[in-house]
Amino acid sequence: MNTGINYSEKIPNNVNLSEDKTLQRALEHWQPNYLSWWNDMGPEGSQNFDVYLRTAVSVDPSGWAQFGHVKMPDYRWGIFMNPKDETRKVSFGEHKGEAAWQDVPGEHRANLRRIIVTQGDTEPASVEQQRHLGLTAPSMYDLRNLFQVNVEEGRHLWAMVYLLHKHFGRDGREEADALLQRNSGDADNPRILGAFNEKTPDWLAFFMFTYFTDRDGKFQLCALAESGFDPLARTTKFMLTEEAHHMFVGESGVSRVIARTCAVMNELKTDDPAKIRAAGAIDLETIQRYLNFHFSVTIDLFGADESSNAAIFYNSGLKGRFEETKRDDDHRLQGQTYAVLNAVDGKLIERQVPMLNGLNEVLRDDYIKDSIAGVGRWNKVIEKAGIPFRLAAPHKAFNRKIGALAGAKVSPDGRVVSDVEWAANEKHWLPSAEDRAFVASLMGRVVEPGKFAGWISPPVMGINRQSVDFDYVRFN
Amino acid sequence: MSEVLKQHLIDPEICIRCNTCEDTCPVGAVTHDSRNYVVDADKCNQCMACISPCPTGSIDNWRTVLRHTAFTTAEQLTWDVLPPVVELDDGLVANAAANEPVADARDSTQTNAADASLGSVVAPASAATPVVNLYGPKNVMTATVSGNYRVTALGTESDTHHIVLDFGSGNFPVLEGQSLGIIPPGVDANGRPHHARQYSIASPRDGERPGYNNLSLTVKRVTVDYDGNPVRGVASNYVCDLKKGDTVQVIGPFGANFLMPNHAGSHLLMICTGTGSAPMRAMTERRRRLRASGDRLAEGKLMLFFGARSQKELPYFGPLMNLPKDFIDINFAFSRIPNEPKRYVQDLMRERAADIAALLKDTNSYIYVCGLKGMEAGVLEVLRDAAIANGMDWSTLHAELKRDGRLHLETY
Numbered sequence: 086m087n088t089g090i091n092y093s094e095k096i097p098n099n100v101n102l103s104e105d106k107t108l109q110r111a112l113e114h115w116q117p118n119y120l121s122w123w124n125d126m127g128p129e130g131s132q133n134f135d136v137y138l139r140t141a142v143s144v145d146p147s148g149w150a151q152f153g154h155v156k157m158p159d160y161r162w163g164i165f166m167n168p169k170d171e172t173r174k175v176s177f178g179e180h181k182g183e184a185a186w187q188d189v190p191g192e193h194r195a196n197l198r199r200i201i202v203t204q205g206d207t208e209p210a211s212v213e214q215q216r217h218l219g220l221t222a223p224s225m226y227d228l229r230n231l232f233q234v235n236v237e238e239g240r241h242l243w244a245m246v247y248l249l250h251k252h253f254g255r256d257g258r259e260e261a262d263a264l265l266q267r268n269s270g271d272a273d274n275p276r277i278l279g280a281f282n283e284k285t286p287d288w289l290a291f292f293m294f295t296y297f298t299d300r301d302g303k304f305q306l307c308a309l310a311e312s313g314f315d316p317l318a319r320t321t322k323f324m325l326t327e328e329a330h331h332m333f334v335g336e337s338g339v340s341r342v343i344a345r346t347c348a349v350m351n352e353l354k355t356d357d358p359a360k361i362r363a364a365g366a367i368d369l370e371t372i373q374r375y376l377n378f379h380f381s382v383t384i385d386l387f388g389a390d391e392s393s394n395a396a397i398f399y400n401s402g403l404k405g406r407f408e409e410t411k412r413d414d415d416h417r418l419q420g421q422t423y424a425v426l427n428a429v430d431g432k433l434i435e436r437q438v439p440m441l442n443g444l445n446e447v448l449r450d451d452y453i454k455d456s457i458a459g460v461g462r463w464n465k466v467i468e469k470a471g472i473p474f475r476l477a478a479p480h481k482a483f484n485r486k487i488g489a490l491a492g493a494k495v496s497p498d499g500r501v502v503s504d505v506e507w508a509a510n511e512k513h514w515l516p517s518a519e520d521r522a523f524v525a526s527l528m529g530r531v532v533e534p535g536k537f538a539g540w541i542s543p544p545v546m547g548i549n550r551q552s553v554d555f556d557y558v559r560f561n
Numbered sequence: 562m563s564e565v566l567k568q569h570l571i572d573p574e575i576c577i578r579c580n581t582c583e584d585t586c587p588v589g590a591v592t593h594d595s596r597n598y599v600v601d602a603d604k605c606n607q608c609m610a611c612i613s614p615c616p617t618g619s620i621d622n623w624r625t626v627l628r629h630t631a632f633t634t635a636e637q638l639t640w641d642v643l644p645p646v647v648e649l650d651d652g653l654v655a656n657a658a659a660n661e662p663v664a665d666a667r668d669s670t671q672t673n674a675a676d677a678s679l680g681s682v683v684a685p686a687s688a689a690t691p692v693v694n695l696y697g698p699k700n701v702m703t704a705t706v707s708g709n710y711r712v713t714a715l716g717t718e719s720d721t722h723h724i725v726l727d728f729g730s731g732n733f734p735v736l737e738g739q740s741l742g743i744i745p746p747g748v749d750a751n752g753r754p755h756h757a758r759q760y761s762i763a764s765p766r767d768g769e770r771p772g773y774n775n776l777s778l779t780v781k782r783v784t785v786d787y788d789g790n791p792v793r794g795v796a797s798n799y800v801c802d803l804k805k806g807d808t809v810q811v812i813g814p815f816g817a818n819f820l821m822p823n824h825a826g827s828h829l830l831m832i833c834t835g836t837g838s839a840p841m842r843a844m845t846e847r848r849r850r851l852r853a854s855g856d857r858l859a860e861g862k863l864m865l866f867f868g869a870r871s872q873k874e875l876p877y878f879g880p881l882m883n884l885p886k887d888f889i890d891i892n893f894a895f896s897r898i899p900n901e902p903k904r905y906v907q908d909l910m911r912e913r914a915a916d917i918a919a920l921l922k923d924t925n926s927y928i929y930v931c932g933l934k935g936m937e938a939g940v941l942e943v944l945r946d947a948a949i950a951n952g953m954d955w956s957t958l959h960a961e962l963k964r965d966g967r968l969h970l971e972t973y
Binding site: 145146149150152167168170326328329330332333336337458459462465545546547548549550 | 574575577578579580581584585595610611613614616617618621641693694695697699700
């Protein structure tokens, strides 16, 4: 059947789409549904804008970062995998040393599908969570960055759908459809993971989300990039190159909010949150509470600290550790142990568990190390401004809802506290309704090129060597 | 003596440590510790592959330094902020340039590093669109050697080879002025795989032999280092010793600026020394083939200044002499002819200043300089003097040449 669609032009890819009839048929069914999902649930009121976006047209350095103004519904969502290494081996678990699998091994089919669906579900979820933010952008530059994050999450959904269509037959096609049917925050048909049903109500939350929660995405993708199932490893490896932009939006966004707050503090010579708020900036204490919230909600995403699924995924070669191939151990982990935290009788105690069962905790600890490094870089901005305040990531046991620490009342500095103390301090530790209302009150739309809302500093430089006042979005 | 280097640095204040640059770098020049990401000046070939993938722009920082004072990676790892921009003392630079032996021997590694402060960083507007970075260390292309000929006379110090590589059914599209990387087999003294060495392509886009999927390189065997001490250049000796039928690991193509114009009536002013002749050979041969087929694109003047120690050490001397005088205006400068004064390309250019000025006045003229770093300052000085002597404002002209992709410097 000749459909007349030029696949390689419309859908840039390096998976030989124009020759693969089965895949074409699956996509012909799915793609219109995707576009209607994008129009219904994607960035609100902005489908006609010309946005200065980065599009990947191939996986080499010159091809995956092509910039130009495009309308988002016309964005060329492509399907890419990192180049194949014919000699690649499974690098961990009981199949270590065997040739990496090009097809799904029958005995691991259900687990692999589950891993791919769980990852795939987060991608459209964040687009849904962020769909109203365009209405309150602090600048045209930030608006463009939001849309870039959105279209790339869309492409990541395509990447997972490709794997489902290509390798999982009818089940895969059904799962691909379901990815467009679940909706973030929908009471009847929510997204799979908790953090992806939370609201992203304001831009501080958005920056925190891209810093903390997209970083969870980075760590999950890194673990999947080690997979013995080669198509999954190569797909996620390429997704990581795009994920880096999301990390940047979060880290530099929070950093610019902090820079603006510090400037106001120095101008007014005050550290009184009320005065800082009155001057239209976000006090550092509120930023700390947002940080506490997003950090704690995100580390829950790594799952229970003891998990037999994690052990099975690792042992069967489906999902590795962060930087698996850079580690110096036997990559089998049989008989080894790892410390997890429990709250017992008002105390936090470490308990050794079999490492295979503790792999969620291993990944969570790697994540914590990485995210704390960025908090250190935010503190440099405060330090440079000569202000004696320092931000800190809360204790791992703070505000947990999943695993052995779920429900334990632990302060940000790691003390088990009474219900009374928790209740008295919750508003100092987590964003209160008043905090959120205040931040929301600052959210006005600033979209004139080169202008920025009063609560955030301009960036040091523009995107792709363009100036900060470049017309990143044309509203038509 | 040291040369001027435009050193590539990463701004630690803006970098978010995403590892994209390290993953992207085709020659392994980017490394990191728990604090900073840094670029090793000895490995970076300024291919620019890392620039557009960087999400932050922190990758796009440059400082002009003398090579022997380049910031080491150990030093960069301790930085919280980039060092301030320091203007180099002109006297120091001139001194460094003057002491650079024009025909010194070194690995004929050629970079695409157009010194941003002196030459263009854009291609001519009419240039064909180059394909770059199609292959890297993670997806290497294999080529087969289909020829290896010595192109300097036996008995001379310069042992320069013309290497022909065939890609069989593989895809390796190139334009005149581009380069490729060759990865020597084996490991270095630290047990790590050798990094790729870059070589300019000496044949035109349609192949060393038209219609064949091949290309050629000009490679000089390195036997002494900068200071004249005996040394055996790993890559150049490997390449010069290749036999017909051997396979080599190739990455690239590299280079998106040092390209020839593609419009009728464009003139090429080419200035080179030693193996810097490779891109000039490619461009000249491109024009020669267009002319042979009666193509209008062949219209326009070609002027070449070519320096070597002696006629015997000048690669391609014979074939060059056979080109018609009305096709190309060739000027040779020899620096080591017994009983004759040393003559460098700059000296010869001064003698032809009037003709050079005529080219400078024409906005269809494109200038290409390729060879040892030491010639760069001298060549620019001659261009400046020729312009001024003929009533042109050099600073305006120089800015226009840079802006319009008409002044390309590729020196090493």
